[in-house]
Amino acid sequence: MKLLLIGLLAASAMADTPPVPKVFKGIHGQKGQYEVELLEGAGKSAPGKMTICTDNLMKPPAGGAKSGAKGADSGCKYRLLKDTADEAVIESTCNERTSTVTVKRESAKSMLMSMQSSGPKGPQTMKMRYTHLGACREGQGTVTLDKNSEQCRKIKAQAAKMDPDKQCARAKADREQCEQRVRDTAAKMAAMCG
Numbered sequence: 138m139k140l141l142l143i144g145l146l147a148a149s150a151m152a153d154t155p156p157v158p159k160v161f162k163g164i165h166g167q168k169g170q171y172e173v174e175l176l177e178g179a180g181k182s183a184p185g186k187m188t189i190c191t192d193n194l195m196k197p198p199a200g201g202a203k204s205g206a207k208g209a210d211s212g213c214k215y216r217l218l219k220d221t222a223d224e225a226v227i228e229s230t231c232n233e234r235t236s237t238v239t240v241k242r243e244s245a246k247s248m249l250m251s252m253q254s255s256g257p258k259g260p261q262t263m264k265m266r267y268t269h270l271g272a273c274r275e276g277q278g279t280v281t282l283d284k285n286s287e288q289c290r291k292i293k294a295q296a297a298k299m300d301p302d303k304q305c306a307r308a309k310a311d312r313e314q315c316e317q318r319v320r321d322t323a324a325k326m327a328a329m330c331g
Contacts, residue, residue: 158217158225160240160248168192170270170277178252178263188281190273233257278328289330296326 171189212231219226225240234256241249246269254261282289299322305315 158220158227158240159222160220160225160242162222169272170274172266172268172270174266174268176264176266178261186283186286188270189267190277190279190281192273193277193279278325280329282329284330286330292326292330296323299323299326 168191171191172186173189174186214230216228217225218228218237223242227238227240229236229238234254236252236254238250238252243249243266248267249264250267251264252262282292299319301316301319304319305312308315
């Protein structure tokens with residue numbers, strides 16, 4: 138669900154699907170860093186705050202069309218139910234889940250998003266605040282979590298346990314590549330906790 142909200146923010150800057158609501162226009166071109174504050178929903182394991190670099194979300198996937206990425210054609214259908222400069226209501230239907238996202242402009246730099254969805258796993262609700270912080274930092278990852286959060290403690294512990302020698306022990310011809318992938322993955326995980 139969180140990814141749908143993040144995706145809507147990123148998609149507003151790059152694709153015709155989902156539609157680009159007027160509420161997104163004028164918010165710094167939708168590029169840059171946004172602090173995302175989870176206000177309600179998403180369960181106990183979700184981080185309270187995180188930073189999203191939308192510049193990274195807008196980059197094409199590595200390998201382009203040949204990488205097997207679905208692109209904009211995800212099989213989802215979108216309808217813009219309300220579209221004003223201060224509020225948008227977007228309905229999306231993906232597989233068996235229907236979601237309604239309401240986006241309200243709070244200020245020139247801040248938006249409040251709420252989502253209600255229904256599907257086979259039952260109803261879900263979530264409320265988040267997106268606040269534009271400015272340009273992304275050089276080398277910043279797509280998502281940065283609060284370094285003191287429970288999620289970061291778990292990520293750091295998992296990254297510390299990643300041992301290229303052990304994980305690539307059975308790799309023969311491509312052992313060097315395997316070890317590099319393990320090191321890169323551990324570094325990316327650690328970078329999420331800034």
